[in-house]
Amino acid sequence: MKGAATAAAFCGSESGPMIRYGVPIVLLASLSLVGFWATASRDRPAAFTYANRGDVVCLDIAQMTYVQDMRIARALWEGLCGYAPDGTTVVEGAAYFPPEVSADGRTYTFHIRPEARWSNGDPVTAHDFAYAWRRAIEPGTAGDYSFLFRDNIEGAREYWAWRMTAVSTLTPMRKLARGQPVDADEGLRLRLYVPAERAGAVYEGLPERPDDGASDAEKAGREEAWSVRCGELLRLGAAYWEGLADRLLAAHRAEMEERYARVGWQVLDDHTLRVRLRRRTPYFPDLCAFATLFPVHRVSLHRLWSMTPEGLCIYDTQWPKPDYHRGGYPGLVGNGPYRMREWKFKRYILLEKNPYYWDADRVRIPTVKIVAYESPNTAFLAYERGQVDWLAEVGGDFTPELIGQHRAGLRPDIQTSDAFGTSYYTINCRPRLADGSPNPFADRRVRVAFALALDKKAIVESVVKCGNRVAATFVPPDSVPGYRGPAGLGYDPARARMLLAEAGWPGGRGFPTVELLTGIGSDYQKNAEATAKMWQDQLGVRCKLRVLEARAFRDAVKQGRFMLARVGWYGDYLDPLTFLDMLQTGNGNNDAKWSDPRYDDLLEQAARASDPQERLRILARAEALAMEEELPFLPVYHYVHVSAQRAHVRGLQINHRLIHPLKYVWLER
Amino acid sequence: MRRHILVRLIIAPVVLWAIYTITFAMAISIPGSAFENPDRNLDPDVARAVKARYHADDNWRLYWEYLAGLTGWKRLRTGEGPWIDLGPSWSYRDWTCNQIVADALPVSAVLGLTAVLLAVLLGVPLGVLGAARRCSLFDYLSLAVALIGISLPSFVPATLLLLVLAVRLQVTEVGGWGTSGQVWLPAAVLSLPLMAYITRLTRLGMLDVLQSDYIRTARAKGASPRRVIWGHALKNAFLPVLSFLGPASAFAVTGSFVMEKVFAIPGLGTHFVNAVLARDQMLIMACVLVYSAILVLMNLLVDVLYTVVDPRIVLEDAT
Numbered sequence: 001m002k003g004a005a006t007a008a009a010f011c012g013s014e015s016g017p018m019i020r021y022g023v024p025i026v027l028l029a030s031l032s033l034v035g036f037w038a039t040a041s042r043d044r045p046a047a048f049t050y051a052n053r054g055d056v057v058c059l060d061i062a063q064m065t066y067v068q069d070m071r072i073a074r075a076l077w078e079g080l081c082g083y084a085p086d087g088t089t090v091v092e093g094a095a096y097f098p099p100e101v102s103a104d105g106r107t108y109t110f111h112i113r114p115e116a117r118w119s120n121g122d123p124v125t126a127h128d129f130a131y132a133w134r135r136a137i138e139p140g141t142a143g144d145y146s147f148l149f150r151d152n153i154e155g156a157r158e159y160w161a162w163r164m165t166a167v168s169t170l171t172p173m174r175k176l177a178r179g180q181p182v183d184a185d186e187g188l189r190l191r192l193y194v195p196a197e198r199a200g201a202v203y204e205g206l207p208e209r210p211d212d213g214a215s216d217a218e219k220a221g222r223e224e225a226w227s228v229r230c231g232e233l234l235r236l237g238a239a240y241w242e243g244l245a246d247r248l249l250a251a252h253r254a255e256m257e258e259r260y261a262r263v264g265w266q267v268l269d270d271h272t273l274r275v276r277l278r279r280r281t282p283y284f285p286d287l288c289a290f291a292t293l294f295p296v297h298r299v300s301l302h303r304l305w306s307m308t309p310e311g312l313c314i315y316d317t318q319w320p321k322p323d324y325h326r327g328g329y330p331g332l333v334g335n336g337p338y339r340m341r342e343w344k345f346k347r348y349i350l351l352e353k354n355p356y357y358w359d360a361d362r363v364r365i366p367t368v369k370i371v372a373y374e375s376p377n378t379a380f381l382a383y384e385r386g387q388v389d390w391l392a393e394v395g396g397d398f399t400p401e402l403i404g405q406h407r408a409g410l411r412p413d414i415q416t417s418d419a420f421g422t423s424y425y426t427i428n429c430r431p432r433l434a435d436g437s438p439n440p441f442a443d444r445r446v447r448v449a450f451a452l453a454l455d456k457k458a459i460v461e462s463v464v465k466c467g468n469r470v471a472a473t474f475v476p477p478d479s480v481p482g483y484r485g486p487a488g489l490g491y492d493p494a495r496a497r498m499l500l501a502e503a504g505w506p507g508g509r510g511f512p513t514v515e516l517l518t519g520i521g522s523d524y525q526k527n528a529e530a531t532a533k534m535w536q537d538q539l540g541v542r543c544k545l546r547v548l549e550a551r552a553f554r555d556a557v558k559q560g561r562f563m564l565a566r567v568g569w570y571g572d573y574l575d576p577l578t579f580l581d582m583l584q585t586g587n588g589n590n591d592a593k594w595s596d597p598r599y600d601d602l603l604e605q606a607a608r609a610s611d612p613q614e615r616l617r618i619l620a621r622a623e624a625l626a627m628e629e630e631l632p633f634l635p636v637y638h639y640v641h642v643s644a645q646r647a648h649v650r651g652l653q654i655n656h657r658l659i660h661p662l663k664y665v666w667l668e669r
Numbered sequence: 670m671r672r673h674i675l676v677r678l679i680i681a682p683v684v685l686w687a688i689y690t691i692t693f694a695m696a697i698s699i700p701g702s703a704f705e706n707p708d709r710n711l712d713p714d715v716a717r718a719v720k721a722r723y724h725a726d727d728n729w730r731l732y733w734e735y736l737a738g739l740t741g742w743k744r745l746r747t748g749e750g751p752w753i754d755l756g757p758s759w760s761y762r763d764w765t766c767n768q769i770v771a772d773a774l775p776v777s778a779v780l781g782l783t784a785v786l787l788a789v790l791l792g793v794p795l796g797v798l799g800a801a802r803r804c805s806l807f808d809y810l811s812l813a814v815a816l817i818g819i820s821l822p823s824f825v826p827a828t829l830l831l832l833v834l835a836v837r838l839q840v841t842e843v844g845g846w847g848t849s850g851q852v853w854l855p856a857a858v859l860s861l862p863l864m865a866y867i868t869r870l871t872r873l874g875m876l877d878v879l880q881s882d883y884i885r886t887a888r889a890k891g892a893s894p895r896r897v898i899w900g901h902a903l904k905n906a907f908l909p910v911l912s913f914l915g916p917a918s919a920f921a922v923t924g925s926f927v928m929e930k931v932f933a934i935p936g937l938g939t940h941f942v943n944a945v946l947a948r949d950q951m952l953i954m955a956c957v958l959v960y961s962a963i964l965v966l967m968n969l970l971v972d973v974l975y976t977v978v979d980p981r982i983v984l985e986d987a988t
Contacts, residue, residue, distance in 0.1 A: 028786050035779035058762045063719075065706050139718035144711055164714050171721060180729055312722050320763050345764060345772050346935035347846065373844060374930040374939055377828065382843040382933070385836050519707070551701025551948055558710055568708065588710045 046369035053393035055372035059320035062136045063143030070291040075662045076334040077294035080110045081285045087659030090285045105280035112271040117356035119339035126273040128295040139167045140312030145292040154264030154276040166252045170310045177242035282612045283575040297333035337363045337663040364666040394642040400465035417654045419639035421570035429594040434561040445503040447631040452496035453538040463527040471635035475576045483616045486624035493538040508540025517565040519553040524566040576619045594632030692957045696950040703759035703948040755955040760947035766955035777936035781921030783856035788863035796871025811868045818865025827858045827931040844933030855932040874906030915971035919964040
């Protein structure tokens with residue numbers, strides 16, 4: 001009786017709070033259970049699991065830029081050449097090695113092995129390579145690394161330029177056809193296409209396109225007026241522009257194949273590809289092992305191709321997925337040692353051995369799982385827990401301690417190596433700063449003084465603490481076989497003060513406040529603070545930090561809104577030029593806007609040199625000019641790469657280029 | 670009430686459209702571009718072509734085409750694609766925002782629901798007991814939970830729990846999504862601040878209500894203390910908790926950046942932050958719109974629930 005009363009009291013009399021509150025709770029609970037069951041990935045264990053530092057970004061090889069993506073690309077595809085486990089030696093790939101090279105070093109003939117197969121059994125042909133390479137120089141599919149083609153292969157730059165002219169003419173035409181306004185640049189491009197009888201009406205009274213001489217505000221105002229006027233007038237003929245654009249596109253497409261035929265690669269037969277280079281390029285085989293030069297399965301991929309009314313070549317962006325089947329597309333087809341079985345976004349990529357791979361006997365792991373951890377701490381915990389066999393990049397604040405333990409012999413599973421990259425300050429060399437004031441760093445002596453006054457050893461040892469090598473040069477020493485770079489500048493504060501005095505600032509008096517620009521949260525922020533302190537103490541100049549978010553930082557650097565900016569650079573191919581060409585006049589990555597005809601001339605000489613050793617010597621002279629006399633870039637240290645692998649993982653050779661071909665990895669249990 | 674719900678449902682698209690417009694304007698005005706690598710400069714011609722491919726060079730066109738995709742107009746016209754098209758992602762170019770949201774939202778929702786559930790199941794009783802036995806052990810316990818929950822940044826307990834439970838004791842796995850341990854652990858941590866708020870709100874509400882006349886009446890007529898507290902007082906004391914639960918669920922369901930990052934959970938919260946960092950305008954808008962839609966719905970749901978919990982509340986027309 002008492003029990004019943006308690007129950008009634010608890011439940012209340014009418015509807016009962018227990019029921020009232022209980023029902024939604026049970027509902028919520030079951031909802032979350034069902035949801036969990038539906039979203040939980042039926043996890044498939046793999047023989048080998050590894051984790052990248054970041055997540056996969058993009059697996060379209062023409063647009064790929066990140067290290068982790070390229071690592072996967074090397075498992076899914078195979079270029080004409082490949083890399084040995086050391087990441088330095090170029091070995092055979094889908095083609096026999098070495099290729100035939102002409103006497104002038106500009107023509108390479110590759111013989112693709114007949115047993116090379118796609119993951120669906122189709123033979124790999126020279127057409128597949130030509131098709132993939134064309135994707136890399138077509139507007140719409142070309143990505144960051146398309147410069148490898150434009151800079152190196154004959155005719156690629158011209159084809160690209162011809163295509164871009166058409167695209168940038170068609171784009172404003174289509175805009176006008178839709179009744180949208182065009183801007184000043186676009187309007188100018190259309191001048192040619194306005195019929196004579198209408199030209200007067202359209203362009204009469206238009207102000208000339210504003211030039212750069214005017215002040216910013218004035219220029220903007222005039223641009224605005226110009227574009228509004230253009231837009232108003234040109235919009236009158238929407239139908240006209242539509243028709244004109246259609247005719248132009250048709251003519252353009254008719255001419256396309258003929259223009260493409262002039263690009264320097266030529267399919268001689270199904271298994272022979274001949275490449276004509278712009279100039280002697282001794283590192284071309286190395287480039288052929290680079291992801292952007294990998295082939296694609298032409299037959300299946302072309303089903304997803306289309307051309308936009310603006311003349312851009314586009315593909316359905318979802319093609320690099322194994323289970324994508326729009327319009328009869330079979331899903332991703334590759335020619336590498338592995339093929340993709342499953343790609344769960346942000347969870348994992350599952351690879352399995354490609355049974356059709358020509359060298360399949362050498363591939364010893366049946367399945368590979370690639371997992372992504374957003375946080376470097378979590379990635380390391382997962383490794384410690386044993387979920388991950390190989391952690392390709394160890395990051396996080398504890399890295400210095402880990403390296404310390406490794407040095408003390410406590411952690412044999414940790415590996416460190418020097419990387420093919422340099423952390424440096426790019427110094428603004430423009431005569432004036434963004435705010436219009438004269439730039440003290442335009443003076444060579446000031447740049448050298450700042451370099452001499454920087455105690456890089458102290459930064460490496462007490463701030464970075466990862467065992468980095470101090471950098472006196474831009475190209476990491478001993479990284480490119482046969483290349484002996486200059487010694488660079490050391491630490492010499494006395495000479496630094498002397499140079500600064502010579503330049504007109506004895507004791508740093510009157511020197512404008514030096515602004516150090518860094519990206520937020522980057523490792524640089526900490527050591528930029530130390531740097532500022534050193535310069536203050538040694539040179540007597542005032543320094544302050546400006547910290548920007550990564551992409552805002554990139555914008556600021558690109559537009560020259562900085563004095564000294566902390567940046568880094570990793571080499572793309574095994575040649576000093578991957579670093580040194582940045583300082584060439586007009587190079588898109590020459591953020592310092594430094595220009596020296598002597599340097600340009602040396603690079604030109606190197607390009608013409610027929611003896612590879614002589615070429616490297618000339619490049620070393622160019623580097624000496626930049627790193628010992630001119631200092632547009634102030635190198636601080638070379639990067640270090642830290643990874644962790646379990647004892648049973650074999651065949652992974654740590655190397656400075658972070659190239660770890662999965663093909664050669666095996667497990668010893 | 671039916672009319673009230675109807676009006677709110679009609680206003681919702683207008684609200685979402687306004688949010689879309691504001692987000693669009695903000696997204697195009699941040700410096701930096703999704704198509705540039707933060708470490709190096711892209712050739713200006715290549716940048717132009719890539720932007721043109723994604724219509725990023727033409728904001729006017731992008732605005733209307735995206736709107737057409739959102740409203741289903743594009744689907745009507747072309748007969749192809751999804752009815753609500755959130756566009757292609759600019760930072761994960763192999764994926765569409767629809768796929769990303771469809772993949773991540775349920776994960777975040779499960780995590781969030783579990784966290785809210787935990788928070789209510791533990792927070793409300795703690796608050797009630799704290800109020801019923803003022804200055805007792807329970808009261809101090811509930812105060813302690815609240816203090817810890819609010820003041821401790823969640824990555825601290827998260828990392829500690831991972832270190833102890835996953836790495837040392839090997840009870841669960843580090844990160845990922847698939848086993849029940851991979852839900853409970855992050856959900857428990859995520860529920861801490863929510864639980865803290867709920868505990869305090871319940872306790873305050875209870876203290877307030879327990880002073881009121883009708884409680885004295887209930888006591889006087891001989892209702893057991895248990896009945897008074899759980900049956901009479903909680904009903905009224907729960908109202909502030911309920912109004913907190915609306916936005917809290919929306920917040921929990923759309924994912925928590927920190928939790929998802931530490932536990933490597935493939936949820937929407939990380940996309941929210943990463944999209945902004947990557948200047949992925951498409952994904953920014955997708956996340957904001959999904960979040961807003963959920964928030965609008967949750968607020969409506971809470972309004973309706975008010976009338977269920979407290980019959981005295983009658984929803985008036987929003988006009």
